[in-house]
Amino acid sequence: xxxxxxxxxxxxxxxxxxxxxxxxxxxxxxxxxxxxxxxxxxxxxxxxxxxxxxxxxxxxxxxxxxxxxxxxxxxxxxxxxxxxxxxxxxxxxxxxxxxxxxxxxxxxxxxxxxxxxxxxxxxxxxxxxxxxxxxxxxxxxxxxxxxxxx
Numbered sequence: 001x002x003x004x005x006x007x008x009x010x011x012x013x014x015x016x017x018x019x020x021x022x023x024x025x026x027x028x029x030x031x032x033x034x035x036x037x038x039x040x041x042x043x044x045x046x047x048x049x050x051x052x053x054x055x056x057x058x059x060x061x062x063x064x065x066x067x068x069x070x071x072x073x074x075x076x077x078x079x080x081x082x083x084x085x086x087x088x089x090x091x092x093x094x095x096x097x098x099x100x101x102x103x104x105x106x107x108x109x110x111x112x113x114x115x116x117x118x119x120x121x122x123x124x125x126x127x128x129x130x131x132x133x134x135x136x137x138x139x140x141x142x143x144x145x146x147x148x149x150x
Contacts, residue, residue, distance in 0.1 A: 011024075011025050011026060011027065011028060011058075012024065012025045012029075012107055012108075012109065012111060013025075013062075013107070013108045013109070014090070014091070014102070014106040014107040014108050015106065015108055016064070016082075016083035016085075016086050016088035016090055016106065017083070017086040017087075017088040018083065018085050018086035018088070020063065020064040020067055020083060020085055020086075021061075021063065021064030021065070021067055021068065021083045021088070021090055022061075022062040022063045022064060023059055023060060023061050023062055023090065023091060024059075024060045024062055025054060025058050025059060025060075025091075025100075025102070026058050026059075026060060027054060027055050027057075027058035028054070028112075028113075029052045029053060029054035029058075029102065029111065029113050030053055030054060030055075030113075031052070031053040031113075031116060031117075032050075032051070032052045032053070032104065032111070032113045032114060032115045032116055033050075033051055033052075033053070033115065033116065033117050033118070033119050034048045034049070034050055034051075034115055034117070034118045034119065035048055035049045035051060035118075035119040035120060036048040036118060036119065036120045036121050036122075036123050036124035036128075037119065037120035037123050038120075038123050039073065039076065039078050040120075041123075041125065043078075043080050043089070044089070047124060047125050047127075047128040047131075048118075048124065048128075049103065050103070050104035050105060050115070051101050051102065051103060051104065052101075052102040052103075052104050052107075052111060052113065053099045053100065053101060053102070054099070054100045054102060055099075055100060056093050056097065056098070056099060056100050058100055059091050059100055064083065067083055067084050067085055068081055068082070068083065068084065068090065069081070069082055069083075069084045070092065072095055073095075077094070077095045077096060078095065079092050079093075079094055079095045079101070080092065088103075088106060089103040089105070089106060090103065090106050091103070091106070
């Protein structure tokens, strides 16, 4: 009689914007960073990347694995995987094959881990700190009703 080991339990689930690519994580992530380097600004189109790092073998693709497109920077230790339909970043194994990098925004629920560091802060754009102190709204900006005025 053989006994099969139970399937790993799912810790977190995530997906792309169009929903065609989905995944689960079976192990706890170990780190959560905001990376302000110029490459992360380019790849996200924003001021920084919010990346969670976990074990390489913790990813399980639930759907759309055939829709993944992968990019390795030719001269730097930098990679990106995204849905070929909507362009959303999804988890990928880093170029050195030592870690799974999970874009925090691709998760379908909040992770238990919190950000622990801001990396390459000297490369952060000057407009970031100004933008963080700008008026805040609960939806689209409406000049007449800022949440700061309530």
